[in-house]
Amino acid sequence: MKMIQVHNLKKKFKDHYVVKGVTFDVEKGEIFGFLGKNGAGKTTTINMLTGITLPSEGSFVIGGKTNKEMNEIKKMIGVMPDAANYYYDFTALEHLTFFAKLKNVKLKKVDALTILDSVGLKGHEKKKVGSYSFGMKKKLGIAQAIIGTPSVVFLDEPTSGLDPESAAEIQQLIQQLASNDMTIFLTSHNLSEVEKICDTIAIMEDGVISKIGTMEQLRGMYKRAIQLLVKIKKEEQHSIVHLLKRDVGDFISNVQISGDYLCCELWRESDIPKLIHYLSGQNIDIYEARVEKATLEDIFFDRAADR
Amino acid sequence: MRAIIEKEFKSLFKSFKSIAVILFFLIVSFAASKFFSNNLELLQQDQGESVYVSSIRALVMFFGSLFVLSLSHDVINREVENQTIRFLVTKSSRNAIVIGKFLGIFLFWFVCVLSSFTVIALFAGQLFVFDFLKMISFLAYAIGVTILLSLVVKKPSHTTFIAILLGIAIPVLGIWSIASKQFVLKIVKYVLPYYYIMKGSYYTFVPACFAALMLLIALAVFKRRDL
Incomplete structure (x- = not known):
């Protein structure tokens, strides 16, 4: 609804x-x-x-x-x-009582105290709001x-x-x-x-x-949605980069070596097992595989960079 | 709306200036009533019993606008400036806020004048209902001006100054316009409450009608305002 x-x-x-x-x-x-x-x-x-x-x-x-x-x-x-x-001359309790009256809501004192307790203002209900910190006002x-x-x-x-x-x-x-x-x-x-x-x-x-x-939908809109890091033997790194670009370049991009890791970017989550399967098929030993999804920060700043 | 009336009424009673005004009204009423009750011969020379209310009448007519304006000139613009209005406007209708403010101030002055007339009635041994209604009608007009001023002028610091100017100008122009034959002042006469209060009878309620009109304008202004 x-x-x-x-x-x-x-x-x-x-x-x-x-x-x-x-x-x-x-x-x-x-x-x-x-x-x-x-x-x-x-x-x-x-x-x-x-x-x-x-x-x-x-x-x-x-x-x-x-x-x-x-x-x-x-x-x-x-x-x-x-x-x-x-x-500022009202206490927290007086504020809630006044606002409840404004909304024509019947608010018992015990209910007002429960609300204040739920936001972490227990014990401060009778203090004047003028003495509250910024956080308490929030x-x-x-x-x-x-x-x-x-x-x-x-x-x-x-x-x-x-x-x-x-x-x-x-x-x-x-x-x-x-x-x-x-x-x-x-x-x-x-x-x-x-x-x-x-x-x-x-x-x-x-x-x-x-x-x-949703976060998943936003990741889908993001150009480099999923980054996969795979730890493989150092001596195999350069040859596999070449193979990946040749054989599976349709679903991965930006393949590179970063330290012990082979890094690449995928469009969809379903491409991860496909890549792992390909690497296994090439007899590459996988020591570790880590997925780094785009954060909201990546998505937010990517849009800013696009402008 | 009840919550706003209650808050406005109580906040006026909390202020030192308001307490001073109430005490002033009560003292003047008490002193004048005591004086007339000790000098009953004055009542025969003048206009009979209504002389008892002459002091309170003069007080309201000369200083009523100044008192009302100086106490409540920032009744709305202060809330807008402090942004407390955002709590009100998201919980209550805009009309309820303006009417609530008006009625809260009105209730304060009603109680204030009623207390004074009660003191007078105790000395005079009679009620002055019509005189009381005259004063209430006059004060309703002043409250209407105050609400409108607080809405039209956005800064409370500006209304402080304008309130004093208006508080002085209204009685001066009002009384002058009654006696004057100048065209402009003749118009002013019909806009200010003095002419109607002096005329008495059903004219007494014209200032209250003006107050209602000002309230309607205030409602229309506030309805279109971004807060």
Whole structure:
């Protein structure tokens, strides 16, 4: 079931289009990662989907409600906006109580404490937010976004500025929320985080989505998707390079020697056994074979290099 | 909307300036009422019992706009500048935010004026309902101006200055325009609340209608605003 459907969404500030027409769908219970450099249009897109900014063109549907029914959408979403400040004279508990009232959600004190506990703010609930560290404010941002268990949660840079331990806790929490059928839409600069927790990833560049898909699909789009390293006898290395280029050049590329290893690049995972089989057929002793898949970082920077 | 009304109302009560204004209102009401109750002969010379409310009436008419504007000029633009508005706008409708802010401030002034009229009623031994409604209508107008100002001018530092200017200009122009025969001031007379409050009767509620109109404009402006 599609929880978010975005069609040709555009945003114009003065004469300049910041978002130049994005189209994508997000499935229910999915963790959707939105990647991009600063100024790519990620936050503007998330702001349009959450009612902070008004779209100039295009449309979207969230949970079956169109962008014309934004007040209905607000009832089923939770939002952690980017760079938002808090009421510094409020405690964390007062924030949750106030935000729950805003959403017409009945939030018992015990439930508010459970939410704060889940984001690692246990013991800080009665402190004024003015005394909170940056990381604690981030955690409070996530806590307030999940009040009333919304169907869709938008998190703008949820772990930026957090220490690795806190970031890991938040990632775990995000995965837990998704496993409870919550749809998570997050933006991040942390490529390894997105690769680790997101089911679908969209890379945004200069106001448009340049790549979108699962990690496997993105690897498929990447020119040198799989790198295979095979450890063989040194004396056999040079002759095999020649043979590989001659016999199996249709599915491998960039064959070279790197130290003890024979390195080559393959298009598909299914080409790995074919290559191993070929090497065995040539009576080459294989001491070790290692696959190095393209990371999201490779894919992300490859696109940047293409420009 | 209830949450916003409640927050706005409570935050006004938390501020030192607001407490000072309430105390000022109460002290003036108390002192004036005590004075008139000790000098009953003045009541016969003047306009009867309504002289009891003359002090609070003068206070609201001369300083009401200044008080309202200076206390709440940044009611919306402060939230936009601090970006706390992003929490509100993603949880509540834009209309609810503006109306909630309006009603929160209105409730504060309602309580403030009601307290003053209660003090007066205790001394006078009678209720001044119509005078009370006049003051409420006038303050509703001032709140409408405040909400609109806070929406149209984006920087709270700018509204601080404009609020003081308007707070002084509204009573000066309002009273001057009633007496003036100049064409421009005649128009001003119909735009500001003084003429209607002075006329009394059902005209009393015209400033409240202006407040509703300003609120509608504010809603329309806020609906189109990127936050």
